[in-house]
Amino acid sequence: MNAIPALKDVFTRGQRQSDPDTPRAPEQGGEPRVVGAVDALRDVFTRNLRQSGIYIAFVAIIGLFAWLTDGLLLSPDNVTNVFLQYGYILILAIGMVIVIIAGHIDLSVGSVVALTGAVSATFVIKQGHPSWLGVLVALGVGLLVGAWQGFWVAFVGIPAFIVTLAGMLLFRGMTLRVLHNISLSPFPTDYHNIAGGFINGVLGGNGYDVFTLVVAAVGIAGYAYSQLRNRRGRIRYQQSVEAFPLFVLRLVLVAVVVMALAWQLAHSRGLPVVLIILGILIMTYSVITTKTVFGRHVYAIGGNLSAAQLSGVKVKKVNFWIFVNMGFLAAVAGVVFSSRSNGSQPAAGQMFELDAIAACFIGGASTTGGVGRVTGAMVGGLIMGVMSNGMQLMGIDQSVQQMIKGLVLLLAVAFDIYNKRRAGAAR
Amino acid sequence: MPVEAVRDETIGVPDGEQARQTMTTTTTRTPLLAMRQICKRFNAVEALVDVDFEVYAHEVVALVGDNGAGKSTLAKVISGVLQPDSGLIEMEGETVAIPSPSAAHDLGVATVFQDLALCDNLDVTANLFLGREMTGRALLADAQMEDAAKKILRDLSSRIPSVRTQLRDLSAGQRQSVAIARTLIGSPRIVVLDEPTASLSVAQTAEVLTHIQGLRDLGLGVVLISHNMNDVRAVSDRIEVLRHGRNNGSFDASSASYEAILAAITGATHQGYRSVPRFA
Ligand SMILES: Nc1ncnc2c1ncn2[C@@H]1O[C@H](COP(=O)(O)OP(=O)(O)O)[C@@H](O)[C@H]1O
Ligand SMILES: [Mg+2]
Numbered sequence: 001m002n003a004i005p006a007l008k009d010v011f012t013r014g015q016r017q018s019d020p021d022t023p024r025a026p027e028q029g030g031e032p033r034v035v036g037a038v039d040a041l042r043d044v045f046t047r048n049l050r051q052s053g054i055y056i057a058f059v060a061i062i063g064l065f066a067w068l069t070d071g072l073l074l075s076p077d078n079v080t081n082v083f084l085q086y087g088y089i090l091i092l093a094i095g096m097v098i099v100i101i102a103g104h105i106d107l108s109v110g111s112v113v114a115l116t117g118a119v120s121a122t123f124v125i126k127q128g129h130p131s132w133l134g135v136l137v138a139l140g141v142g143l144l145v146g147a148w149q150g151f152w153v154a155f156v157g158i159p160a161f162i163v164t165l166a167g168m169l170l171f172r173g174m175t176l177r178v179l180h181n182i183s184l185s186p187f188p189t190d191y192h193n194i195a196g197g198f199i200n201g202v203l204g205g206n207g208y209d210v211f212t213l214v215v216a217a218v219g220i221a222g223y224a225y226s227q228l229r230n231r232r233g234r235i236r237y238q239q240s241v242e243a244f245p246l247f248v249l250r251l252v253l254v255a256v257v258v259m260a261l262a263w264q265l266a267h268s269r270g271l272p273v274v275l276i277i278l279g280i281l282i283m284t285y286s287v288i289t290t291k292t293v294f295g296r297h298v299y300a301i302g303g304n305l306s307a308a309q310l311s312g313v314k315v316k317k318v319n320f321w322i323f324v325n326m327g328f329l330a331a332v333a334g335v336v337f338s339s340r341s342n343g344s345q346p347a348a349g350q351m352f353e354l355d356a357i358a359a360c361f362i363g364g365a366s367t368t369g370g371v372g373r374v375t376g377a378m379v380g381g382l383i384m385g386v387m388s389n390g391m392q393l394m395g396i397d398q399s400v401q402q403m404i405k406g407l408v409l410l411l412a413v414a415f416d417i418y419n420k421r422r423a424g425a426a427r
Numbered sequence: 428m429p430v431e432a433v434r435d436e437t438i439g440v441p442d443g444e445q446a447r448q449t450m451t452t453t454t455t456r457t458p459l460l461a462m463r464q465i466c467k468r469f470n471a472v473e474a475l476v477d478v479d480f481e482v483y484a485h486e487v488v489a490l491v492g493d494n495g496a497g498k499s500t501l502a503k504v505i506s507g508v509l510q511p512d513s514g515l516i517e518m519e520g521e522t523v524a525i526p527s528p529s530a531a532h533d534l535g536v537a538t539v540f541q542d543l544a545l546c547d548n549l550d551v552t553a554n555l556f557l558g559r560e561m562t563g564r565a566l567l568a569d570a571q572m573e574d575a576a577k578k579i580l581r582d583l584s585s586r587i588p589s590v591r592t593q594l595r596d597l598s599a600g601q602r603q604s605v606a607i608a609r610t611l612i613g614s615p616r617i618v619v620l621d622e623p624t625a626s627l628s629v630a631q632t633a634e635v636l637t638h639i640q641g642l643r644d645l646g647l648g649v650v651l652i653s654h655n656m657n658d659v660r661a662v663s664d665r666i667e668v669l670r671h672g673r674n675n676g677s678f679d680a681s682s683a684s685y686e687a688i689l690a691a692i693t694g695a696t697h698q699g700y701r702s703v704p705r706f707a
Contacts, residue, residue: 237573237591291566296549300557303548310508310544312529312558370548 053415054364058379058386059253065390072393073386076268079261084340086385087195087274088113088333090378092356093363094285095329097377100360101289102322103302103369104153104160108145108167109330109356113349114175116141116334121184121344124191131191138338139331145171146327147320154319168353176346185343193273195339200270208266215271216262219279220255227251274336281332285374298322302369358405359384362412383408457520458483459648460505460536460617465514467500467672474500475511476672482617482648487639489663489680490652493692497672498652499541502621505650506538507531518616529558537610541621541652545606547595551587552576554594555609579611580604582645583638600631607638611645618642619650624658636662654692656685670694 066073092109099106116138124134145167152163186192203210227247234241241247265271289295297318300308309315333352338344363380365372384405391401458481467475474497482488490498503509504516507525516523518534525531531538545554552569555576561568576590585604587597594602603623610618620639624632639662642649653659659666660680668676668691676691690696 234591237589239589239591287566291569293560293562293567296553296557296560296567299548300546300553303546304544306542307544307546308557310506310528310538310540312527312532370546 054362054376054379054383055250055253058383059257061383061386061390062257065386065393069390069393073390074260074264076264078389078393079264080268080272082382082385082389083272083275083278084195085389086381087272087278088337088340089352089355089359089385090278090381091281091329091333091336092352093359093377093381094281094374095326096353096356097360097363097365097372097374098285098289098298098322099160099326100357100365101302101369101372102298102319103305104319104322105357106149106160106164106323106326107353108149108164108171109326109333110349110352110354111168111171111175112142112145112327112330113334113337113352114344114346115145115171115178116331117338117344117348118175118178118184118346120335120338121187122178124187125184125343131188131194134191135194135335138335139328142327142329142331142334143324144327145330146324149327150320150323153323154316160323175348179344179346181346183343183345185341187339187342191339192342193339194277195272195274195336196342197273198270199273199276208263209270210266212262212266212271213259216258220258223254224251274340277332277336281329282374282378289374294318294321299370302366302371304370355384356381358409361416362409364416366416367413380412456483458517459519461515461517461520462501462505463515463517465501465504465511465516467497467504467509467511473672475504478514478669478672478674480667480674482650484616484648485643485646486665487643487649487651487663489659489666490650490669491654491656491659491666491688491692492669492675493654496669496692498669499621500672501669502538502540502619502650502652505531505617505619506536506540532559532613532615535614535616536619537613537615537617538619539603539606539610539621539623541625543602543606545594545602545609548593550593551580551590551597551605554605555579555590555612557609559613575612576608579608582611583608583641585638586634598631600627600634603627603631603635604638607635607642610642615647617648617650619652621652622654623651624653624655632658656688660685668692 062073072078092113096106096109119141120134120138123129123137124131149160149163149167152158153160199211200209201211203214231241231247242250265275289298297308297313297315300311300313301315301318305315334349337348341348359381360372360377361367361380362383363373363376363378365377387405387408388401391404396404460480460482462478462480465475465478465480466473478497478501480488480490480501490501492498500509504511505525507528507530510526516525523534525534525536528538546557549557552573556572561572561575563571573590580587580590583604585601585608587601587604594605597605607618607620607623610620623635623639627635636658639649639651643662643664651659651663663680666678666680666683666688667674668678668688670692671694675694676688676696678688678691687696
């Protein structure tokens, strides 16, 4: 009677006994202990590629452009520049990936970046208020914008696509109003230092900043520790993990990339303040998405809306706060961007929403919701950033750059969908 | 008048021993859940008309009826998804309102909905605790939830490989046992299962039926909605028939003939059921 489950049981028990660190055969692959070279290789190219594919792609793209630019890409000043140029996109992508996981989209963030920057500039440059007040007011405007859009999406039930498309126009119009169609600049030094500043020489160093290196080392150690813990947990629960050598390889790769990056930063101007803001935001939002009830509910809403509702998830409330949060992060990006550009322009932030959305999808978020990670979105954003920066260094025409970025986005999502289909078929 | 009297009359062939036994186990207690004269209409459709329904502790009540008879609608009223237009709901003798799924949960009603309310993108533990997560210091208490999940799945002797498996990687039968296990979170008093065996293989169905017996053995009141008579007769103690949104017979599962139940479902017999006042 219970033939099928019994068989399954035998199989899972077999798996349990097998050494967790040897790569396992694909699900239907007979004897789990003996894994042929072909199977192992196939394993690398299916599950492992899906897990670490984006990191491999990232390293490959860095390698490619480093080679194409004769190493210019990885020069200290340029590495610093990439972060200064794309920091605000990464900040937007953190909020955007949460929006996308819940099955929504936000097209208004570019306009919100412009509006918050404009309000801040008006306060600080035009009216002469202190910088911190400008920042606070900008953040307040971001929260209000988020509450406005959250209200329409969550409580009135208008699709986020429409609400934020309206918001894109609305907040761009407000920006023009606030600025009376003219640019404002420059900010006082302390405001400019928010995104243009560096921390250098805190711990001394001979031409290279020790503090930057220490921060990077601590970061790597923390990352390795959390990955190891995660892996132990998965093994304890008999879940699939990547082969141990691959796991180590991945950690080493991350460590090398981060350390090389820190080395370059330390050689240049030190640790950019933007990077510190970004680091804090990434850690905070990684915890929020994976370790809090709110985060869990965001995934549930994106995964199966009616299930979430029937399970007692307060869907409206969660949706509302998702957009409030997006408004807040758009304001942070607005402050960072206005600080970096040392002023506010009516046309600021155009197309930022598309870069942020692309970062999420390249970083593995699902177009149907329910899937995505903050770290994935960050790597996706950096892939876009490195590509743009590399192509700029090579002097490639803007038009070609856009075409290439468009194709990369298309291919990344196609690859993801292809993988999902195959995983579905294999089941 | 006690329910059993109605039964004896409708079925006509009272099994003396069985009748005495049910008498002593049910008539002396107030029902866990009593629904009286429940009406629900969707525009022109009368989904429920003056429906009476009771569930006792330690009992599996099967709710049967043809497609569109109103079974799911009744389940949704019990679980707070739908509000009745009129009628009374009592739990352990007290009148209650069930305005939302979380209110139902607070009252001790857990439901497995017909279209499984599970999230494919979350793991087993996350699904079990969805909407009622355990927390410690503002963060999810994952370890605690995993331990509780393992215990519940063990109690149900379910064959889930790991509580960290994502739902999308489970078979239909395994998903169903997760849905059933979900009902055990927060120690409910009543479990409602809407067509839990539809779309399952024979082996998987047997597993689910074992789970249902497990729920009864834990002392819960179980409502099993199904139109598979084999399943119903295998596990239920009492069978209530709905037809066109109305009560159309109540049977003792161990004594009622298959033909009599089928006749009530298809409308070949109108049991004269409504002529007997059920509640004194
Ligand atoms: N949300 C709804 N809106 C309109 N009609 C509905 C709705 N839900 C159920 N009905 C109608 O109510 C009747 C009873 O449905 P249901 O309770 O689902 O039947 P069953 O579960 O017994 O097959 C059917 O005629 C159905 O079409
Ligand atoms: Mg139904």
